[in-house]
Amino acid sequence: MIGVIVRAVPDLVEGLEISEREVLPYRYMANEMDEYAVEQAVILKERYGFDVDVIGLANEEAYSEIDDALFTAIARGVDRAYKIMIPKTTSYKIARALSDILKKYDLILTGTIAIDEYYGLLSSLIAHELKIPYIGSVIGVEIDGEDLIVKKELEGGLIGVLRLKKPAVLGIITSERPPRYIPFSRLREVMKSHEIKEIDLSIEEEELDVTFKEPPEPKVEFIEGTADEIAEKLAKILREMIT
Amino acid sequence: MVVQCIQCGVCSGSCPYGEVLDFTPRKLVMLFRLNEFEEAITDTIWFCSSCYLCTFRCPSGIKITDEVLPRIREKALIKETPEELARALTNIMRYGNPFGLPLRKRMEWANELDFRIDFIEDVKETDVLFIPGCYGSYHSRCREVTKTVVKLFKILGVEFAVMKNERCIGDHCRLLGEFGLFEDLALKNIKHMSKFKFNRIVTIDAHVFNALKNEYPKFGFYTEVLHHSQFFADNIDKFEFSELDYTVTYHDPCYLGRRNGDFDSCRIIINSIPGIKFVEMKRNRENSLCCGGGGGGIWLDSIIRTRVKERLAERRVKEAYETNADVLVTACILDIPMFEDAVKVLGLDLRVMDISELMMEALK
Numbered sequence: 001m002i003g004v005i006v007r008a009v010p011d012l013v014e015g016l017e018i019s020e021r022e023v024l025p026y027r028y029m030a031n032e033m034d035e036y037a038v039e040q041a042v043i044l045k046e047r048y049g050f051d052v053d054v055i056g057l058a059n060e061e062a063y064s065e066i067d068d069a070l071f072t073a074i075a076r077g078v079d080r081a082y083k084i085m086i087p088k089t090t091s092y093k094i095a096r097a098l099s100d101i102l103k104k105y106d107l108i109l110t111g112t113i114a115i116d117e118y119y120g121l122l123s124s125l126i127a128h129e130l131k132i133p134y135i136g137s138v139i140g141v142e143i144d145g146e147d148l149i150v151k152k153e154l155e156g157g158l159i160g161v162l163r164l165k166k167p168a169v170l171g172i173i174t175s176e177r178p179p180r181y182i183p184f185s186r187l188r189e190v191m192k193s194h195e196i197k198e199i200d201l202s203i204e205e206e207e208l209d210v211t212f213k214e215p216p217e218p219k220v221e222f223i224e225g226t227a228d229e230i231a232e233k234l235a236k237i238l239r240e241m242i243t
Numbered sequence: 244m245v246v247q248c249i250q251c252g253v254c255s256g257s258c259p260y261g262e263v264l265d266f267t268p269r270k271l272v273m274l275f276r277l278n279e280f281e282e283a284i285t286d287t288i289w290f291c292s293s294c295y296l297c298t299f300r301c302p303s304g305i306k307i308t309d310e311v312l313p314r315i316r317e318k319a320l321i322k323e324t325p326e327e328l329a330r331a332l333t334n335i336m337r338y339g340n341p342f343g344l345p346l347r348k349r350m351e352w353a354n355e356l357d358f359r360i361d362f363i364e365d366v367k368e369t370d371v372l373f374i375p376g377c378y379g380s381y382h383s384r385c386r387e388v389t390k391t392v393v394k395l396f397k398i399l400g401v402e403f404a405v406m407k408n409e410r411c412i413g414d415h416c417r418l419l420g421e422f423g424l425f426e427d428l429a430l431k432n433i434k435h436m437s438k439f440k441f442n443r444i445v446t447i448d449a450h451v452f453n454a455l456k457n458e459y460p461k462f463g464f465y466t467e468v469l470h471h472s473q474f475f476a477d478n479i480d481k482f483e484f485s486e487l488d489y490t491v492t493y494h495d496p497c498y499l500g501r502r503n504g505d506f507d508s509c510r511i512i513i514n515s516i517p518g519i520k521f522v523e524m525k526r527n528r529e530n531s532l533c534c535g536g537g538g539g540g541i542w543l544d545s546i547i548r549t550r551v552k553e554r555l556a557e558r559r560v561k562e563a564y565e566t567n568a569d570v571l572v573t574a575c576i577l578d579i580p581m582f583e584d585a586v587k588v589l590g591l592d593l594r595v596m597d598i599s600e601l602m603m604e605a606l607k
Contacts, residue, residue, distance in 0.1 A: 184427055
């Protein structure tokens with residue numbers, strides 16, 4: 001059985017309100033890499049016949065907004081959907097709380113990073129709690145008996161192929177093919193015929209220390225002149241940058 | 244309806260992509276009739292730019308563009324949607340426009356004007372409700388047309404307002420077989436528009452015009468809808484044009500001309516500007532060649548280019564260039580980016596203008 005974690009993150013298209021102590025998004029959406037994780041899970045389901053569960057994580061404001069993403073996941077081919085309310089707390093506490101319900105899965109997929117914090121912590125911490133291997137930056141998965149053959153992006157455009165035993169946690173960067181489009185009427189049909197089960201983990205809230213720092217003004221310099229002059233000035237700047 | 248097909252093949256011969264399709268319109272109609280069109284779902288099902296030429300010429304009156312093709316595409320969407328198309332449709336579903344831009348930026352063009360315009364949400368009642376559509380609102384080049392039209396309204400002294408909460412009107416969704424999304428957009432737009440009082444709608448988008456005129460009434464929305472060229476042609480006596488020393492040719496937009504039978508509004512406007520030499524292209528009026536942007540074509544370039552060496556827009560601007568015209572005038576908002584890109588690709592010396600922009604130049 002495969003478990004996929006989908007997190008609700010701020011929708012940057014709609015914008016944010018930033019104050020000294022808080023970041024308030026106007027709207028939430030599913031983390032893009034998590035959507036790729038769902039697609040990868042469905043590809044594995046089609047290829048090897050796994051059952052796939054999707055688990056939505058959302059804070060109070062995003063708790064109803066995550067439904068769209070979970071129903072879309074069902075329409076894409078996921079078997080069951082769950083959702084969990086996440087209070088303001090650290091990734092450590094979330095990973096610890098999730099470890100109990102994630103024990104039963106042969107494979108846990110999620111996006112390598114979520115765009116809200118950009119730490120890339122959750123998937124590795126889950127692996128740590130479950131004492132199973134973790135691989136990040138994954139771009140493809142195959143299954144050979146009890147073994148997983150995982151393709152992972154390495155530095156410099158190289159792709160690493162790793163073989164490991166199930167179970168494992170994989171951080172997906174992209175799926176083998178882009179997430180399939182779900183027509184509106186199909187989505188509505190799924191919304192009417194399926195339901196999302198809520199899981200109460202009673203995760204403890206923790207005060208997070210957030211401070212806002214004004215980013216430094218970027219230095220902008222327009223290089224003017226003829227093509228030769230511009231090239232010369234640009235070369236000089238670039239040379240200074242590397243030395 | 245499809246049982247009336249006599250398999251004459253006029254549709255296939257008319258189709259601007261006929262020679263590259265896996266299944267020509269004639270074959271599609273036959274497979275649709277037999278309900279065995281699963282095999283017809285290949286890449287080329289996305290080529291159709293809904294130009295309406297096959298439907299217009301069909302001697303049996305079969306609605307190929309409005310019914311047969313979208314019904315097959317509806318199945319194709321479930322099987323596999325091309326990535327770039329999926330992105331545009333997802334954006335329409337989530338944000339109400341294909342660009343993935345927020346609603347609050349929809350009316351940003353209004354800030355670029357040197358006068359204030361009314362929002363129907365504030366004034367509640369107006370004479371003309373002006374709908375620029377997604378391209379007219381967000382696309383940087385098309386916004387110039389929107390602003391020009393608004394300025395012409397101002398010159399005419401028209402009482403008009405725009406809608407802050409306008410969403411995609413959805414004609415392309417319908418032509419792409421995304422009927423569910425089209426219905427959702429239509430119902431949301433109708434619900435919003437019915438809160439206000441206005442006498443007519445004027446739009447610069449030929450597809451918006453078509454959807455509001457022919458499709459929205461199916462959801463119980465009846466109102467007078469005018470294309471901006473029709474509105475200006477009706478008021479042509481109120482403009483005092485100065486002379487323009489241009490040779491002009493005119494491209495008939497599919498959804499103003501063939502689909503809705505208006506070939507004359509733009510020609511009336513062009514011919515009322517003194518000094519202009521008007522020349523016709525080889526294919527004009529009901530035989531006009533589509534720009535290739537309709538029915539989702541504007542989002543499917545990479546798929547179409549796998550088999551088509553010369554885009555429809557490129558073929559069309561070449562035709563315009565052969566007439567020795569300085570200006571290619573059009574009245575469909577999609578044509579502007581399609582033709583301007585084609586002119587750049589071919590390196591031709593040809594200006595692409597909306598009919599309203601030509602009027603504005605003659606007023607300066």
